[in-house]
Every structure is written in C-alpha cells, then in structure tokens.
Amino acid sequence: MTVKAMIDEWYPVGLLSQLDLKGRKTALMDEPIDVALDADGNARVTGGNGRTLPVRVRYGHVWASLGEPKKELFDIPEADQPGRRFVDVGVVRVRCSPLRAVENFLDIAHFPFVHTDILGAEPHTEVQNYKVEIREEEDEVWATQVKFYQPQAAKSASGGITTEYMYRVPAPTCSVLYKTCPPRPGEWDVITLFVQPLAEDLCDVWPWMALFDDESSMTDLIHFQQTIFLQDRSILENQIPRLLPLDPGMEIPTRADLTSVAYRRWLKRHNYTYGAQLVAQ
Amino acid sequence: MPVALSVDLPAGTVVPARLPAGSVALWRSASGRPAASADRCPHRGMRLSHGFVRGEALSCIYHGWSYGQAGHCLRIPAHPRLAPPETIRVTTHRVEESDGLIWIAVGNPLSQPPRLTGFAPLRSLTVLAGVAAIEAAAGAKASLEGLLELSEDARNICLLLSAQDDGETLAHVLIKGEAGPADRVAASRTAESLRRKAEGLQKKEITQ
Amino acid sequence: MKLYDYILSPSCYKVRLMASLTGVKLDIRPVDFHPGTEHRSPELLALNPAGSIPILEDGDLVLTESSAMLAYLAAKAAPEWLAGSRPEEAARVQQWLSFSGRLTASLGGARLHEMLLRPGDIGALQTQGVAALRELEAGLFEQSMRGMRFLAAERPTIADIACFPYVALAPDGGVSLDPYPTIRLWSRAVRSLDQFLEMPGIHRLHELKPEPHVEGSEA
Numbered sequence: 001m002t003v004k005a006m007i008d009e010w011y012p013v014g015l016l017s018q019l020d021l022k023g024r025k026t027a028l029m030d031e032p033i034d035v036a037l038d039a040d041g042n043a044r045v046t047g048g049n050g051r052t053l054p055v056r057v058r059y060g061h062v063w064a065s066l067g068e069p070k071k072e073l074f075d076i077p078e079a080d081q082p083g084r085r086f087v088d089v090g091v092v093r094v095r096c097s098p099l100r101a102v103e104n105f106l107d108i109a110h111f112p113f114v115h116t117d118i119l120g121a122e123p124h125t126e127v128q129n130y131k132v133e134i135r136e137e138e139d140e141v142w143a144t145q146v147k148f149y150q151p152q153a154a155k156s157a158s159g160g161i162t163t164e165y166m167y168r169v170p171a172p173t174c175s176v177l178y179k180t181c182p183p184r185p186g187e188w189d190v191i192t193l194f195v196q197p198l199a200e201d202l203c204d205v206w207p208w209m210a211l212f213d214d215e216s217s218m219t220d221l222i223h224f225q226q227t228i229f230l231q232d233r234s235i236l237e238n239q240i241p242r243l244l245p246l247d248p249g250m251e252i253p254t255r256a257d258l259t260s261v262a263y264r265r266w267l268k269r270h271n272y273t274y275g276a277q278l279v280a281q
Numbered sequence: 282m283p284v285a286l287s288v289d290l291p292a293g294t295v296v297p298a299r300l301p302a303g304s305v306a307l308w309r310s311a312s313g314r315p316a317a318s319a320d321r322c323p324h325r326g327m328r329l330s331h332g333f334v335r336g337e338a339l340s341c342i343y344h345g346w347s348y349g350q351a352g353h354c355l356r357i358p359a360h361p362r363l364a365p366p367e368t369i370r371v372t373t374h375r376v377e378e379s380d381g382l383i384w385i386a387v388g389n390p391l392s393q394p395p396r397l398t399g400f401a402p403l404r405s406l407t408v409l410a411g412v413a414a415i416e417a418a419a420g421a422k423a424s425l426e427g428l429l430e431l432s433e434d435a436r437n438i439c440l441l442l443s444a445q446d447d448g449e450t451l452a453h454v455l456i457k458g459e460a461g462p463a464d465r466v467a468a469s470r471t472a473e474s475l476r477r478k479a480e481g482l483q484k485k486e487i488t489q
Numbered sequence: 490m491k492l493y494d495y496i497l498s499p500s501c502y503k504v505r506l507m508a509s510l511t512g513v514k515l516d517i518r519p520v521d522f523h524p525g526t527e528h529r530s531p532e533l534l535a536l537n538p539a540g541s542i543p544i545l546e547d548g549d550l551v552l553t554e555s556s557a558m559l560a561y562l563a564a565k566a567a568p569e570w571l572a573g574s575r576p577e578e579a580a581r582v583q584q585w586l587s588f589s590g591r592l593t594a595s596l597g598g599a600r601l602h603e604m605l606l607r608p609g610d611i612g613a614l615q616t617q618g619v620a621a622l623r624e625l626e627a628g629l630f631e632q633s634m635r636g637m638r639f640l641a642a643e644r645p646t647i648a649d650i651a652c653f654p655y656v657a658l659a660p661d662g663g664v665s666l667d668p669y670p671t672i673r674l675w676s677r678a679v680r681s682l683d684q685f686l687e688m689p690g691i692h693r694l695h696e697l698k699p700e701p702h703v704e705g706s707e708a
C-alpha cells in the first residue's frame with residue numbers, strides 16, 4: 001500500500017447542504033476525520049490527531065486533504081454555467097476499492113447487461129472505437145468520441161438515441177463525464193462520480209450532476225442517478241479481488257476498455273496505488 | 282467433493298459452489314450438462330456465479346462475455362464481430378453427477394465419486410461449525426468419505442460432510458430411499474436441530 | 490391510486506412489483522428519502538405519523554403498511570394472489586406476511602447501514618438476517634416436499650411478494666445468499682413471473698431472452 005502519492009489529493013467528505021455544528025464522523029484513507037460547520041458557518045474538517053485539514057467547498061460538496069495539496073481542486077467550468085440544475089445525489093457506501101468504483105464509471109460496455117433498457121440493451125452491445133489520451137498539460141485522462149446506443153439516456157430522454165460521451169479523470173478518485181443532452185443539442189450534461197476513499201477496499205461515493213433539464217423534478221433527477229449507481233453497486237461488491245489490479249496479467253482488457261487501460265497506466269505512473277494491487281496474488 | 286444437489290441446479294442456471302480453494306461457478310447448460318469454472322471472469326474479475334446461462338454457454342453479468350463448457354471464451358458482446366482469442370479462458374474443474382449429487386474434482390482423483398447405496402440426497406445446509414463439532418453434536422464419527430450416520434431415532438438420515446477452508450462445513454442431508462413427504466420434512470427438521478447443536482458447541486469452544 | 494415511493498426502498502418495491510404483476514396502474518409520487526429525508530417532512534408525517542414509506546392513497550383510504558397494500562391490490566385486481574379457501578394456506582399467507590416484518594427489520598436495517606450509512610448494530614442486524622434467511626430456506630424446502638414452489642401454495646401469493654424484496658437484496662447489507670439453494674430456486678421462480686419488475690440491485694434475467702444474432706460474425 002502506498003498512501004504517500006495520494007495523500008496530497010483532494011477528496012469529497014460530505015454534502016455541504018447536510019453539514020451541521022454537531023459534525024459528522026467519517027474517515028479518509030484509514031484516518032478518522034470529523035466534518036462540521038464552525039460557528040461562522042464555514043466547513044471545518046479535523047483529522048485524527050485533532051489537526052485542521054485543508055478544506056474547499058465546491059460542487060455542492062466539502063473537500064479535504066490529509067496532506068499538502070500541490071494543486072488546486074480540479075475545475076469543472078460547467079459548474080458556473082447559467083441554466084444548469086445542480087443535483088446532490090447523496091452518498092452511497094460501497095465495499096470495493098475507490099479505484100474500482102471510478103473504473104466502472106469509465107466503462108460503457110456494461111450498459112446493456114447492468115443498466116438494461118436504460119443505458120443500454122441487447123443487441124446494441126458493440127463499442128465503437130473512440131479516442132483516449134493522457135493530457136500532459138492538465139495531467140488528466142480523457143476519452144472522447146465515445147458513442148453508444150441508449151434506450152433511455154437521461155430522465156429527459158423520451159426514446160432510444162445514440163449518445164455521445166466524453167470522460168475525464170482529473171484526480172485519482174474522481175471522474176467527470178459529459179454526455180449528449182437530450183433537450184439541448186449542442187450542450188453536454190455533466191455527471192460526476194466523486195469517491196471518498198475510506199479504506200483501500202471501502203468507499204463512500206458522492207455522485208453529483210450539472211444538467212440542462214427544466215422538466216424533471218429534483219427528486220426524479222436524484223432517483224434516476226441513484227438507480228443507475230445502485231445497479232453498479234452489486235457489481236462492484238462482487239469483483240475479485242476487491243483491490244484494482246495494476247498487474248497487466250491479472251485482467252484482460254479489449255479495445256472497448258482503452259479508457260480503463262489509460263486510467264490504470266496513469267495511476268501507476270503517479271504511484272496512485274491506494275486501493276490498487278500491484279502484484280498478482 | 283460433493284458441492285450441490287442435482288435438483289438445486291436446473292438446466293439453464295448457474296449457482297455459486299464452494300471448494301476449499303475458493304468459490305466456483307457451477308452451471309448446467311440448456312441441454313442439461315453440468316460444468317464448473319473459476320468464479321471469476323478474467324475480464325474484470327466479476328463473479329461468474331452471478332451470471333446467466335444461455336444455451337450451452339455461461340455469460341458474465343458485467344459485460345456479457347460468455348464461456349463454453351471447456352472454459353474458452355465464445356463471445357465478447359462489445360466486439361460482436363470478433364472471434365475471441367484462444368488465450369481467453371476460465372479455469373474449469375471436472376464435474377461428476379451421480380445419485381442426485383454433483384461432485385467437483387479437487388486435484389486429480391483417479392476414482393469416481395462414491396455411490397450412496399440406499400440413500401438419496403434431501404437438501405444442503407451450511408453449518409457455521411467444523412466437522413468435529415458436528416460429530417460431537419451427533420455423537421458419531423464421520424467416515425473417511427465424510428459420511429456421518431445419525432444414531433438413535435434418526436437412523437434413516439445420514440449427513441455427507443465437507444469441511445470448508447473458513448471453518449464452516451457443507452452438509453448434504455441424505456435420507457433412506459423410500460421416505461415419504463412427512464419423513465422428509467421430519468428429516469430436514471432433525472438436520473436443522475443438529476446444526477443448531479453443533480453451532481452451539483462450536484461457539485462454546487471458541488468462548489472457552 | 491397514489492403511491493408515495495422511493496426507488497431504492499424494498500418496501501415500496503413490493504407495491505410496485507405487485508401492481509405490475511396484477512396489472513394495476515399506480516400514480517407514483519417520488520419521495521426524496523435519501524439524501525432529503527422527505528419521509529419525515531410535515532406533509533408526509535401528516536399522512537403517516539410513523540414516518541415510513543410506502544404510503545398508498547386511494548380516495549380516503551390511506552395505507553402505511555406494505556402488507557396491507559399488497560392485500561388491497563390483490564383484492565381489487567387479482568384475488569388469485571390472496572389465500573384460497575384452505576385453512577393452512579390462509580394461515581401460511583399470514584405467517585409469511587408477519588415474518589416479512591422481521592426481514593425488514595434485520596436485512597433491511599443491515600442494508601440501510603451498509604449502503605446509506607444509517608447508524609445501527611450491524612453485527613446484530615446481520616445475525617438476525619441470517620437467522621431469518623435460514624427459516625425461509627427451511628420453510629421453502631418443506632413446501633417443496635409438499636409439491637409447492639411458493640411460500641403458501643403451488644402458485645405465488647402476496648406472501649411471496651412481501652418476502653422477496655428484502656431477501657433478494659440481502660447482499661446489499663453484506664448478507665450473502667450463497668448458502669441457500671432453495672431460496673435461489675424460489676427467487677428465480679419469482680423473477681421469471683410474467684410482468685415481473687426489477688429494482689436496482691436485482692438485475693435482469695438475461696437468459697429469458699435469446700442471444701442476439703450477429704451478422705457477419707467470424708466466430
């Protein structure tokens with residue numbers, strides 16, 4: 001286990017809207033932490049030894065780091081775009097590696113089997129070629145021109161369409177996806193997966209969205225995303241091993257998995273191995 | 282090793298089964314042939330026992346990769362026009378089925394599974410106790426093959442035990458061939474009582 | 490008929506499933522149970538002071554117990570889902586309807602704890618859940634000896650629908666279903682019913698559909 005490289009990163013630790021003075025006890029990479037509002041109404045995160053951790057409040061969530069972040073929390077420009085609805089989906093705990101949770105989010109090939117009749121359906125199982133790169137300047141993994149046939153791409157979709165996706169990994173346990181926005185061609189809906197690593201094999205997942213959808217109720221938007229994520233959860237809790245294998249011999253990628261291949265390579269390069277398994281066991 | 286009752290594995294289904302080495306995906310094709318493979322899809326590690334059986338193939342629930350009885354990958358839905366390379370396969374185990382029980386070979390046994398003369402399998406139970414505690418509860422010793430005959434008033438019942446690596450025991454309850462429904466219900470209840478007793482003994486031993 | 494519903498609630502799912510199986514159309518009113526705790530809002534407490542969902546409203550009838558909702562849907566639209574005239578059958582339906590409350594408390598409690606971070610004694614909840622699953626396994630086995638595939642009869646009844654959701658979702662609360670072969674057969678029988686409806690955590694039985702044929706396959 002290497003905690004070091006990942007210790008200086010930012011992690012989601014709570015929903016701003018749910019904070020109170022009493023605080024919430026949780027954990028970050030095996031260290032117990034406490035997330036609370038202080039008397040001035042600011043979010044405050046305290047580490048295991050009572051030290052105050054660096055904090056940011058952004059995208060509806062409170063973010064903290066156990067170390068000394070060398071970079072500012074990644075930017076999602078769409079978070080400031082007028083006309084979008086911002087959706088706090090709420091926490092879901094998953095008994096799996098935080099890295100497995102992110103990798104699953106980057107994968108479209110499972111849609112017909114896991115999100116049947118919503119994000120995919122047989123016989124539309126084929127994954128066409130798409131582009132993957134590690135953008136050196138931003139130091140992010142990007143996949144673009146990802147296309148997939150979807151029976152019900154979003155709450156706002158009213159029938160099957162071919163959806164286009166872009167995926168972005170700006171931090172080891174966070175991913176942002178952009179997908180075709182049914183009511184507004186030319187714009188992208190933003191759906192994120194913010195993962196709080198509690199332990200190497202346990203995480204709290206905080207999905208968040210910035211959508212163009214003036215029709216659906218907030219509750220409907222929350223429930224749509226919770227439905228999708230809960231379908232994934234039963235997969236994530238049954239992958240063997242729990243940790244993400246970075247040893248290339250352990251699992252077999254195909255062309256459809258190039259995003260995951262790039263993600264694993266990027267993790268390895270940065271020594272982002274908390275939640276990973278390096279050698280086959 | 283006896284892993285399941287034949288009736289608990291209908292055609293076209295897959296179930297998890299346990300071997301000392303870990304979990305296996307035990308499945309039966311539409312035509313009725315049983316097979317066993319490692320309970321892990323080599324693509325992304327998903328348990329194959331959560332998958333589904335179509336025709337003569339077992340598919341993973343995660344991405345639909347499917348495998349034949351010999352373990353080779355037949356289909357990768359993300360690439361429907363690609364013939365999967367020979368190198369993609371799951372480890373398989375030899376399966377034998379006799380007298381209503383399904384056996385999986387551990388290692389390379391030369392012989393066939395033992396016959397259950399006069400007995401028929403009734404149901405399978407997992408006991409959260411070791412073989413020793415079950416023997417103590419039954420007041421009898423299991424044979425080398427794991428057969429434990431119940432004494433006294435339960436002479437028509439017999440347990441076939443296999444120890445698991447985590448201290449639990451899989452017990453198949455066997456009953457004398459000619460038993461009717463009422464006898465069978467009674468036998469099931471006797472086995473439940475024995476399990477309760479064995480688990481009680483096991484707990485006591487741990488707390489002492 | 491209006492159902493105050495949460496998509497991830499197994500108790501609400503009982504009612505959605507029953508409605509689907511019996512062809513009843515529900516007017517769904519989604520409740521922001523998590524993260525919003527809307528079930529404890531003044532509006533919902535006015536309907537159900539117990540602060541739980543589902544709530545089923547039909548005219549001036551307001552039901553807050555899912556078992557009663559199942560009975561109501563069946564009586565209205567599909568009486569064959571109720572107990573027949575045999576006393577044992579009637580008793581078995583009641584037996585398993587009551588038992589389903591224990592599943593909610595144990596397996597449901599474990600699931601809320603493991604998934605949505607609800608406080609609780611997880612060890613105790615899981616132990617009680619295992620005990621309940623063992624009882625169900627034994628009960629279903631005995632039924633199979635009587636030639637019956639379902640909890641109260643050879644056909645499914647509201648008792649099966651009352652027990653199925655929390656059992657099928659037991660793994661969400663860290664309780665494995667691997668050790669229960671008879672529950673597995675029963676669960677499969679329920680999932681194979683015509684007009685069966687899924688919920689997140691209970692995936693499609695893909696084998697019920699044939700494998701799609703691919704043009705130009707090299708295999």
Ligand SMILES: N[C@H](CCC(=O)N[C@@H](CS)C(=O)NCC(=O)O)C(=O)O
Binds near residue numbers: 501556
């Ligand atoms: N009245 C019971 C209650 C079902 C139940 O426990 N519902 C849960 C949601 S799945 C609930 O509302 N819990 C309230 C709470 O946990 O605060 C029923 O209808 O079966």
Ligand SMILES: [Fe+2]
Binds near residue numbers: 105110232
């Ligand atoms: Fe998914």
